Amino acid sequence: MKIRNKILLYFLIITFCSVLIIIADSFYNVDSNIVKNAESKLEAIATIQENRIDSEINNHKIQVGLVANRTSLTDDVVNFNTSKDSKYRDSLKIRAEDVKGSVTDYKAVYILDQNGKTITGTDSQKIEEKIDPQKIIFAKEKKQVFIFESENAAKDMVLTAPISRDGKFQGIVLIVTEAGEIQNIMTDYSGLGETGETIVAFIDQNGDAEYVRPPRFANQDSQITIPKEQTNVAAIRSLNKEEGLIKNSVDYRDHPVYAVTEYIDDVDWGLVVKIDKAELYRPIFSHAIQLGVLGSVMIVLIVIVSFFLANIIAKPIEILRSGAEEITKGNLNYNISIDSKDEIGALSQSFKTMMQAIIDSRAEVDKKVQNQTNEIVAKQEYLHDQQKAVLNILEDVEEERNLTAQEKDKVETILQSIGDAVFVVDYDLKIILINPVVIDISGFSAAELVGKKYSDVLRFIYEVENSKIEKVNDKFIKEAIETGQVQEMSNHTVLIDKEGKHIPVADSAAPLKNKQGDIVGCVVVFRDASKEYAIDKAKTEFVSLASHQLRTPLSAINWYAEMIINGDVGKLTEEQTKYMQEIYKGNQRMINLVNALLDVSRIELGTFAISPEKINIVSLARDLVKEIKLLADQKKILINESYDKSLPEISADPKLLQIIFQNLLSNAVKYTPNKGRVTLTITKKEPNIIIEVKDTGYGIPKAQQGRIYEKLFRADNVRVKDTEGTGLGLYIVKAIVEQANGKISFISKENMGTTFRVEIPLKGMPKKQGSKALEDIK
């Protein structure tokens, strides 16, 4: 709401309320005063009227008493009573006339006898017949004043007094008089406004209330009678002895009146001084109207004033406001002119100052904005370039994606066309990808494979020839995932296909890594190795057979030669013995060669077994040294042994250890000239056992050291010497050592000697299933 209206509203409310309060206050105070005044007045008048009545009654009583006391009158009455002589009646009549004539108001005078009967009177009627007998009775004893009940509207009064002589009741004086004064009281309206009057009422013979004269607003000819049942009429109430201010009665017109009532005991009259409530309230009413008018005028004035006031306040504010509006619109030069010296003026000054500040800062801001805009424009151009660059990149990425998609397709195509079976498992070992070869080999369908844990469908087992043992053999997959390294299926892995056929398989499992290098699964590649196995089997059998066929004649030669040399078929000459020995030696060489070739073939086929036992390596070594001592002694070669004290038992295949020792020792002895020295050392160096065989022999020429492990290779320097060897020994030793997770190395200098060093892990040789052990080699 606008300020002006607010001010207006509040002003109006305040003044309205004040005016209302004032009016209300005035109303109650003044008007109650009015009412109180009216009441006092009524009471005052009532008192006056009452006094008047009292005095009037007294006067009358005195008057009639005086008459009754007249001697002459009394004499006449007494005389009449005693004589009943009519002269006295006539005298009384004259006296009565006298009395009547003495007072203007007296309308008739009667003299009654002791029985209350009229003796004489100023007129002829028997007055006692017109008067309440009770009153006649009372008249005998006391002076009375009462209303003469007649049909007349304006009532007369009756005065009585007893006549007595020497204290004896003689008769009654009865005067009918106009109730002038009393009626005057009723017609005295002074101080009673326009509707007020005094009522004097008496109880008539019926018990109802009659007025002594027609009241103010009645027909002057009619008499007013109020039935006694109308108990709310003031006159009735006064005659019921209710005295005082009565605010809620009605009069003979049934108008609500304020009345002050008195009961005049003496004469049993009721006095009512009343005034219409309406008239009483009229001043109040007019007062109210006055106030209303006044109030309205005041309100109008106030509205006008408040308008002005509101304006005085609101206008400058309005100016300020519209000024601010202008300024916000941008019209910075709008001048706000308020010159008043009050706060609003000060405000407008401040406003002006602020405006200036705004103008200044605006200017600054404009400058800044300009700079910013320039910067933004520059940035925008930059961004635009960037955007272009990004778009280029996106194009490249899109290209890449296409390429990748193509690659992916290529890969998938390749995958589909790889001749080996390829399947991929995730970290939980569920198959997520297969190629058709998997289906071919295993016989399961894609639906049966994809999504399942591989071990539920593809069962890889160990199968050992000649045994029924079937051990689950899928460690290679689990290990690939765990170790993150490519694992080969161990030999003799077999896959059980859908129909339960055993299919020999071979190849490997490789861990599948994501970009972060975490292992997320495994790629398994395998092929049906049945043919290979068949081939291997064929090869092995061939080798077996071949070696058997070779060995048989060799054995024959061996044994016969042995028997001849032994002298079993006759003594030999020294020369014959020598020849035979040559034959035997040559044969022995061939046997050794066949044995060595057998081992080589086993090594090549991977079919040799490692069966580790707990070995005391030192005792084995000692035995083998003893064996070679024969040859060593022939050449006068010294063999030294040096064994660590704390060598533990090692888990190793004794045959293989034997071959290692035999080979190294025999090489050392063979390739050392007479009187040389061979040293065997076995030491412990965590985590391995170290076997060293050192000789002081011919050594290996540097140029040929690289080939020393080759099959059938013999270095040149030993060929020329008179030594024999198959050239297979070191090849076999190396193969054994490496299968045993060990290492072999040597240091050699021509003509100085050679030291061979074999390291075997303390935890021993791993067990290796194989179908064949290696042969003894000599």
Add this chain to the structure above:
Amino acid sequence: MAKVLIIEDETPLREALTLKLKREKFEVLGAKSGAEGLEVAKAQKPNLILLDIMMPGMNGLDVLKEIKSNAGLMNTVVIMLTNLPEESAKEKVKELGGNEYLVKSNTPLEELVVKIKKYLANVPEE
């Protein structure tokens, strides 16, 4: 005198063995095949049998099985002789109750004689 039965299909080898053992004063019986050998064994009840593995027809392992399940022969000492490179037969031999397993080309006759004498030390010489 101890009786030795040689069951070997290769004649030169059998003859060499026979010669050697006769020299060593053993009574030597010979058989050219597994079946023949079994018959002879059952009939003659030798103290020791030299048994070749690789033979046509019934091979040495079958013969060994037969011998060891024969009430009259099961206590006979049996030395398996072979030129086969199959050492796994060594296990089989042990399983079946053979006493020795020797590779012919690697075993000099002297060594063989020593072994035989050891096994038959208990047999009284006649």
